[in-house]
Amino acid sequence: MSIRELDTAYVAGTYKRFPVEIVRGKGSVVEDVNGKKYIDMGSGIGVTSFGIADDVWQQAVIDQISQVQHMSNLYYTEPCARLAQMLCARTGMKKVFFSNSGAEANECAIKVARKYAAEHKGAEYSTIITLENSFHGRTLTTLSATGQAHYHELFQPLTPGFVHVPAGDTDALCKAAQEHKIAAVLIECIQGEGGVVPLDAEYVKALAAFTKDNDILLMVDEVQTGNGRTGALYAYMNYGLQPDVVSTAKGLAGGLPLGATLLSEKVQNVLGYGDHGSTFGGNPVSCAAACSILSRIDDALLAEVREKSAYVFGTLSKAEGVEAVSGMGLMIGIKTKKPVAEVVAACIEKGVLCLSAKDKLRLLPALNIPTDVLQEAIGIIKEVIAE
Ligand SMILES: *Cc1c(COP(=O)(O)O)cnc(C)c1O
Numbered sequence: 400m401s402i403r404e405l406d407t408a409y410v411a412g413t414y415k416r417f418p419v420e421i422v423r424g425k426g427s428v429v430e431d432v433n434g435k436k437y438i439d440m441g442s443g444i445g446v447t448s449f450g451i452a453d454d455v456w457q458q459a460v461i462d463q464i465s466q467v468q469h470m471s472n473l474y475y476t477e478p479c480a481r482l483a484q485m486l487c488a489r490t491g492m493k494k495v496f497f498s499n500s501g502a503e504a505n506e507c508a509i510k511v512a513r514k515y516a517a518e519h520k521g522a523e524y525s526t527i528i529t530l531e532n533s534f535h536g537r538t539l540t541t542l543s544a545t546g547q548a549h550y551h552e553l554f555q556p557l558t559p560g561f562v563h564v565p566a567g568d569t570d571a572l573c574k575a576a577q578e579h580k581i582a583a584v585l586i587e588c589i590q591g592e593g594g595v596v597p598l599d600a601e602y603v604k605a606l607a608a609f610t611k612d613n614d615i616l617l618m619v620d621e622v623q624t625g626n627g628r629t630g631a632l633y634a635y636m637n638y639g640l641q642p643d644v645v646s647t648a649k650g651l652a653g654g655l656p657l658g659a660t661l662l663s664e665k666v667q668n669v670l671g672y673g674d675h676g677s678t679f680g681g682n683p684v685s686c687a688a689a690c691s692i693l694s695r696i697d698d699a700l701l702a703e704v705r706e707k708s709a710y711v712f713g714t715l716s717k718a719e720g721v722e723a724v725s726g727m728g729l730m731i732g733i734k735t736k737k738p739v740a741e742v743v744a745a746c747i748e749k750g751v752l753c754l755s756a757k758d759k760l761r762l763l764p765a766l767n768i769p770t771d772v773l774q775e776a777i778g779i780i781k782e783v784i785a786e
Contacts, residue, residue, distance in 0.1 A: 402432060417747055424451030427768040429752070437747070438776040441754040442765045445591075445623050445730070448650040448692050450765035456653045456691055463687035470683065472676065478686035485693050486661055489632055492645065493667035496660045497681035501622030502536025504646035504658035507675060508585065508618045509540060511644055511662065513560075515616060515669045516582035526579040528615075530566045534592035535585065535620055544585060547593070566590070566598055569605045576613060583616035583644070588634035591623035594757035595725050595732025603638045616666065618644040622658075623730070626650040627696040627766050630705040630728030637727060650766075653692040657685040696766070704728045704766050707773055711762065714777050719785035725759070729766060732759040735784050745783040751776050760784075 400408070402420040420432040427450045429439050439451065449456050463478060470476050483495040496507050509527060516524035527544065529535065535544040539558055542550055546563035562579055564571040575581070584606065590596040610617040617640070624634035625647035631637045633645060643665055648658040656679070662669070679685075708728045715733055716724045722734040735742055739755045746753045754761040760780070764773065 417743075419747060419752070426450040426453065427765050427772050435750065437750050437752045438772055438779075439752050440746075440762045440764045440776050440780075441752050442650075442763055443654065444754065445628055445649045445763040447654045447765055448626060448628075449653055449695065449767050451654075453653070453767075455695065456688060459691035460655070460684055460688050463684045466683075468682075468684055469679075471678070472681060476681070476683045476686075478683045478690055479681035482659075482686045482690050482693070485690060486659060489693070490645065490661055491641075491663075492661040493664050494662040496662070496670065496675060497686070498648075498658035498660070498677045499656045499679050499682075499685075500536070500658045501620075501646065501648035502538045502541045502658075503677065503680075504622060504648050504660045505535045505541045505544065505585070505620060506538060507658075507660035507670075508583075508620075508644045508646045509544065510675055511660070511666055511669050512583035512585075512616050512618060514674065515666050518669070520582075520614065521580075524580040524582050525560045526581050527561050527618075528572065528575050528579075528581060528584045529561060529563055530586055530590070530598075531563045532566065532590055532593040532596065533563070533585075533587055533620075534590065535587075536622075566596070567602045569602065569609070572606060572609060576609070576615065581613070581615050583618050584610050585618040585620060587620045587622075587624065588638055588640075589624050589629065589727060589730060591730065591761075592756055594759050595730060595761055597725065597727060598638075600638060603640065607640055616643040618642060618646070621645050621647040622649050623763075624727075626692065627701060627704060628728055628730050628763070629726075630701055630708055632696060632701070634727065651692065652685045652689040655682075655685040655688045657682070657689055659689075700766060707764075707768065707770065710770075710773070711777060715781065715784075718781045721784055729762070729764055729768075731762040732756060733762070733780075733784070734759050737784060737786075742780075742783055745786070746780060749779045749783065751779045753780065 531546040533546040535541040543557040543561045619635045619642040645661040725732040
């Protein structure tokens with residue numbers, strides 16, 4: 400049986416996969432079972448921050464895996480402690496809880512918000528406001544947080560205590576806060592799965608002021624936008640925000656599962672012994688990988704991300720067949736005249752792997768994609784879009 404046949408026979412059918420069987424790769428180029436090469440413009444949905452099998456990342460993983468691959472959270476291990484220190488030093492946050500995925504990082508944020516509100520305002524202040532068109536994960540609670548009804552339909556009853564308001568509408572936010580007892584607001588600065596839609600800067604400013612004035616926690620979901628993706632270490636930094644809680648995952652460990660929930664001074668001690676936990680959370684190999692990744696996301700790399708971003712925006716904004724380009728850094732959405740499914744399929748044919756989000760083509764290349772490789776991919780994408 401081929402990989403594809405085996406997978407179809409035995410793996411639960413939750414993913415509509417493309418007919419591509421990847422066996423290896425290096426950097427931003429991957430190779431399929433037939434030896435065909437593809438430029439990877441999706442990096443595993445913003446996960447392989449420095450590409451596939453990057454030498455420095457790989458060495459960090461090998462070094463740690465040969466020392467200790469896992470201990471329970473009953474004992475101390477260095478990578479976990481060091482990564483928490485690095486995250487706090489880079490963000491000004493005070494404590495970190497480690498998990499394994501974006502959904503879990505958000506679950507932790509939600510638990511922190513509920514407990515903080517219960518202790519400071521009363522247990523009835525349990526509602527969390529999220530935005531329409533948002534995406535926060537697939538667990539039942541993060542699904543409830545997600546402001547897209549089509550994800551909800553088949554999985555009722557969902558976790559209660561979430562209200563969704565339209566992005567950009569300050570009045571709707573105020574109204575929701577009058578009608579419900581609110582613990583927190585949870586936002587993505589750029590809605591990723593929602594179609595690479597950045598929030599309006601004025602709206603974000605108003606929302607931040609509103610949460611501060613009303614003793615509501617401001618929580619930012621940086622699962623997709625975090626770790627250099629937008630040309631800042633975290634996207635909230637582009638907006639001048641000071642969130643109370645930040646969740647991140649995807650690109651943090653460069654291709655190993657790791658989620659992190661960053662807690663500001665205000666909420667740093669909300670979680671106590673036994674309040675939360677995760678067997679794999681803070682895994683030494685994932686954390687060693689993340690230490691390596693985070694140490695390389697420096698000012699020079701972020702400047703490079705912004706430069707490459709400017710090149711893509713500049714090239715595609717005025718290209719034939721393009722209606723609009725949105726996003727920030729190397730998180731880019733392209734509204735094309737042609738249906739996006741056709742564009743993605745034609746790109747695969749021509750050796751470029753792209754993502755989509757809603758009706759947009761979505762590009763999330765590795766942060767260190769070489770300029771010539773990026774240019775080649777954009778050239779092919781441009782050709783496909785124009786046809
Ligand atoms: C991908 C994503 C998640 C979910 O992350 P998982 O690791 O799949 O659980 C949550 N929030 C945002 C903004 C995401 O992009």
